[in-house]
Amino acid sequence: MPALEDAPRAPGRPRSVRVDEAIVSATLDLLAEGTTVDVLSIEAIASRAGVGKATIYRRWPGKEALLHDALATLKLPGPELAGESVRDDLIALLSQVGPTGHDPRFPKILPCILPHLSRSPEHYQAYQDIIEPRRNRVRQVLRRGVANGELRADLDIELTMAVLIGPILMQRVVRWHPDLDADKMPEQVVDLLMAGIAPH
Template identity: 50%
Template sequence: MTATPQTSPVPARPGRPRSARADKAILEATLDLLAEEAGVAGVSMEAVAARAGVGKTTVYRRWPNKERLIVDALAALKHPLPELAGRSVREDLLTLARSIGADHTDRRSRCVWNVLGGFDRHPELLARYRQEVIEPRREVVRGVLRRGVATGELRPDLDIEVAVTMLVGAMTLQGRVPAPPPADPAGAAERLAEGVVDALLRGIAA
């Protein structure tokens, strides 16, 4: 199975050519504001424009409201999902685990948690984030698990949603739990990915 590369869903608009530099500055400014303690409440189109060094009309020309902007900014934090070899469930899950883990090692990944903490006050933002950012990536994991059931590598009675949540949750929470930086970050990340995948497979393998 081959994963479709994920890109930030910034919509193309008619008119004069978009400035990639302005787009990047606006998304970076949004992430910086989200990473501060105020989270969603600290983001406004005016504040983003001021932080990015552009005019407010420049922001509105690209995004109609701050909810749309926040979703696109959070999507920009995600690494594109890699192509999957499709040779074994373990190999593909390990590839995905590494990629998911990489999304949560940057210092600004805390902005995701700031946003999640305010989703109860912004249900439409949560729904859009799930639909456009989270679900397409979870569906790739589901596809690997479904294939594993079909090939007999995984248990026929596997609860796909539980297995997805176990894998994604374990790799996501590493950026949430405070810990001293490892002496070998790359090695620690690899050991974590292998440990999570192998522990999961011990419970779901046929």
């Protein structure tokens, strides 16, 4: 593969986005092909991306930081919410939980990195940093529902989020139940739980 190094640039000129993308894509490709997080190396990433190791180190201080940024690209920015119905907004948000087809590598990568999170506090925190903005959107919808009376005033927001997201994540990551359709589950789970979280 021909080298994809940075072209000479004047002082202050922004770094090459094309090179950044090649490095991130190489990282995700290697993970999707089965390279474990432990085995993944800057050398292998550089070789796949067609750059030198120094090019990567000018952008990221090490593998951990690069891995964090690469995994962050797998998450969609999130759907636009109408803000008119808690039910509809929750369904829209839950439809993007887990590997949802934004990047075909995601379904292959996520099951491989989840076990590693329990062994690495740094990667666990990186994972939390990635998912917290999405989790916060669910939190905001639930709080709005409590405030406007769509949901119970005594609702446990954090537990409700776990109950909403957990089944869909399990189905999409490990296909926990072969007879359940993960694409239908956001609506099914929300409707099942609304009876319990709506005002009595």
